[in-house]
Amino acid sequence: MEIRPTTTDDLEEVMIIYEHARAFMREHDNPRQWSAYGWPPQSVIEADIQHGKSYVAVENGDIAAVFYYDHGVCPEPAYNDITDGSWKGDDTYGVVHRIASSGKYKGAGSFCIRWACEKSGHLRMDTHGDNYVMQNCLKKLGFKYCGIIYVEQDTDPRLAYEWMR
DSSP states (O other), X not given: OEEEEXXXXXXXXXXXXXXXXXXXXXXXXOOSSSGGGTOSOHHHHHHHHHTTOEEEEEETTXXXXXXXXXXXXXXXXXXXXXXXXXXSOOSOEEEEEEXXXXXXXXXXXXXXXXXXXXXXXXXXXXXXXXXXXXXXXXXHTTOEEEEEEEOTTOSSEEEEEEEEO
C-alpha cells in the first residue's frame, strides 16, 4: 500500500468510501458520529484536497482508504481545550481526521495512521464515544487516552488520544 495526496479525480470514489464508512458506523453501534450530519460533506473534502491535506492509501490501483492529515504548531484548534485530562506533549504535532476505509483491504486504516505517526513523530486524534472500532484501533497502535474535546460540527464529546515517538 502507498499513500499519496488525494486529487479531484478521486473525489467520486472518495465520497463512496465515506458513504460506506457511515453505513459501517451505523452497523457497529455508532449511528451518530457521521450519519446524523452526513459528515463529511463533499465541500469539506474538496477544501481538504485544495489545501493539500487529503490523502489516500492506494493498493493495486484502488483507493483503500482516505484521510485528512496536517502537522504543525496548532493544526487542530479544538484540541486547545481538553477536559477531564491533558495532552502528554506540548510540541508540534500531527492530526488525522475523517479517516475512512473502503472495506476492501484489511488494515488500510491502521496503515494510514501508522504513516501519519511516522511522518509527524507526535500524533493526536479523536473519536466519538460510540466508535469502539476506532478506539480499539488507536489502543492497538499505542495511542494513549488523554481526555475529552469538542468539535465544531456537533455537541457530542470526543475521546482524545495521543501517540508520541
